[in-house]
Amino acid sequence: MNITITGRDSDTVAVDNAEIILHLVMDGEDTLSKLDFELKPAMTSIGKITFLYGVRGEQHRALVGLGTLAKLDVEQLRRAAGCAARAISREGYRSAAVHLNLSTNVERVTPESLVEAWVEGWLLGGYTFDKYKQHPREQVIDKLLLISESNDPQSFNPLIARSVSRAESTMLARDWCNEPANVMTPSHLVEQVQQLFAERNVETRVFQGEELVHFGMNGLLAVGQGSRHQPALVELTYVTDPSLPLLALVGKGMTFDMGGMNMKTGRDLSEARFDMGGACAVIGALDYLVCNEARANVVALIAIADNVPGSGALLPSSTVRYANGLTVQVSNTDAEGRLILADALLHAERLGADEIIDIATLTGSVGHALGLRVAGVWGDRSCTEKLHSLGELNGDRVWPMPLIDDDEDLLRSDYADLSNISSSAYGGANAAALFLRRFVDDSIRWTHIDMANTVQSPADRGYEAAGATGFGVRLLADYVIHYSTNR
Ligand code: BES
Ligand code: ZN
Ligand code: ZN
Numbered sequence: 001m002n003i004t005i006t007g008r009d010s011d012t013v014a015v016d017n018a019e020i021i022l023h024l025v026m027d028g029e030d031t032l033s034k035l036d037f038e039l040k041p042a043m044t045s046i047g048k049i050t051f052l053y054g055v056r057g058e059q060h061r062a063l064v065g066l067g068t069l070a071k072l073d074v075e076q077l078r079r080a081a082g083c084a085a086r087a088i089s090r091e092g093y094r095s096a097a098v099h100l101n102l103s104t105n106v107e108r109v110t111p112e113s114l115v116e117a118w119v120e121g122w123l124l125g126g127y128t129f130d131k132y133k134q135h136p137r138e139q140v141i142d143k144l145l146l147i148s149e150s151n152d153p154q155s156f157n158p159l160i161a162r163s164v165s166r167a168e169s170t171m172l173a174r175d176w177c178n179e180p181a182n183v184m185t186p187s188h189l190v191e192q193v194q195q196l197f198a199e200r201n202v203e204t205r206v207f208q209g210e211e212l213v214h215f216g217m218n219g220l221l222a223v224g225q226g227s228r229h230q231p232a233l234v235e236l237t238y239v240t241d242p243s244l245p246l247l248a249l250v251g252k253g254m255t256f257d258m259g260g261m262n263m264k265t266g267r268d269l270s271e272a273r274f275d276m277g278g279a280c281a282v283i284g285a286l287d288y289l290v291c292n293e294a295r296a297n298v299v300a301l302i303a304i305a306d307n308v309p310g311s312g313a314l315l316p317s318s319t320v321r322y323a324n325g326l327t328v329q330v331s332n333t334d335a336e337g338r339l340i341l342a343d344a345l346l347h348a349e350r351l352g353a354d355e356i357i358d359i360a361t362l363t364g365s366v367g368h369a370l371g372l373r374v375a376g377v378w379g380d381r382s383c384t385e386k387l388h389s390l391g392e393l394n395g396d397r398v399w400p401m402p403l404i405d406d407d408e409d410l411l412r413s414d415y416a417d418l419s420n421i422s423s424s425a426y427g428g429a430n431a432a433a434l435f436l437r438r439f440v441d442d443s444i445r446w447t448h449i450d451m452a453n454t455v456q457s458p459a460d461r462g463y464e465a466a467g468a469t470g471f472g473v474r475l476l477a478d479y480v481i482h483y484s485t486n487r
Pocket of ligand 3: 257334336361362
């Protein structure tokens with residue numbers, strides 16, 4: 001997509017050449033003065049696109065509703081831009097120009113953030129995953145012209161480039177997460193990661209087979225033992241400033257979660273391919289940081305396996321002995337995420353991490369607690385608070401959840417140090433977090449994100465397309481940038 005910016009009166013030829021011109025409209029506006037056009041209230045609601053088809057040779061136009069002034073912020077703008085991109089692309093337009101100005105001043109939206117939000121939302125809203133369709137929808141729209149009120153519109157170009165990069169890293173995460181299980185096997189994911197970071201400022205190390213045995217990464221070995229695809233831990237090191245404390249980003253990369261011997265049932269289990277959403281978040285974030293040459297001292301650890309039943313598969317009641325000496329009774333093979341994350345958390349400690357953030361599609365329970373629009377976050381107070389405030393701005397929303405010491409008891413095992421499931425039917429996401437905490441040394445600042453409820457969108461809405469959301473890419477990237485700029 002070619003994205004350019006111009007001043008209001010400076011490039012009238014380019015504006016005239018756009019196949020459609022977009023105007024932003026807000027609740028309370030009753031005329032679009034520029035066009036002398038009477039607005040109806042429904043036209044200004046958030047994400048509403050009203051086409052004004054050109055007659056007698058006039059240029060086509062569309063109105064983009066931004067909703068109420070009181071609620072307008074960068075996230076609403078991204079959503080509106082996403083709706084606009086989708087609608088305009090479906091109508092078959094090849095180029096568009098948008099007047100990026102608001103009729104009223106909104107404190108929360110600066111001219112810079114308006115441009116950034118529009119570009120990011122526009123690109124993400126235009127995303128489709130249709131490579132397996134015989135007739136994929138053509139990406140017809142390939143030109144976007146931003147019309148700015150600024151006296152120096154070209155000064156926005158670096159912001160535009162950054163928003164393009166954010167959207168691209170997020171779409172990379174969506175692409176990989178959306179891939180079906182017959183393509184996205186553990187070894188395919190390993191190869192994709194190797195390829196993505198080859199020839200870039202990232203050191204890649206892959207632990208498989210004997211190396212997993214050597215380091216006692218027995219959770220990965222146990223979970224992966226039922227599959228013909230071997231499990232792996234991928235370590236990606238990106239250091240541009242070694243004086244910063246080492247931050248480890250740990251992602252759950254279950255390429256398919258069939259539940260193992262506790263086999264999942266259901267009419268359609270296609271969604272079990274999204275169980276690598278945490279891994280995709282970490283990979284996308286790192287991709288963004290590397291593209292933008294961010295200052296960082298980061299190691300990404302991707303724990304990769306598939307969880308399938310079979311004669312060689314892990315049996316319930318089995319025990320797993322971890323590198324820190326802890327033993328786990330595998331009461332339920334569908335609670336496999338925590339088993340592989342435990343290896344990665346211990347590996348982060350081995351590498352000397354000062355802080356760890358893990359992100360995983362860990363429990364169905366987090367969705368029962370929080371619904372489908374905000375992920376759960378546990379652990380270090382200052383990190384969870386920062387993630388919360390960043391998410392309110394960037395759209396990857398999280399909500400702080402409790403670690404209740406008294407609940408440790410729920411993970412008691414009769415014959416091992418702990419069980420991989422809680423004895424209670426309630427608070428499963430909290431119990432999973434408590435399980436993970438057992439694998440993190442007290443000296444390390446640790447935060448856990450359960451994104452099982454936000455990994456996918458049930459429908460096209462705002463800047464999301466039905467399927468993988470790419471949740472966590474922007475959140476982790478912003479956190480790393482905040483982490484390094486505040487030290
Ligand atoms: N990957 C699932 C969690 C999940 C559920 C992700 C729904 C996305 C949508 C995880 O491995 C799992 O199966 N967890 C079990 C744990 C239970 C057996 C204690 C769950 O949440 O049901
Ligand atoms: Zn599972
Ligand atoms: Zn899982």
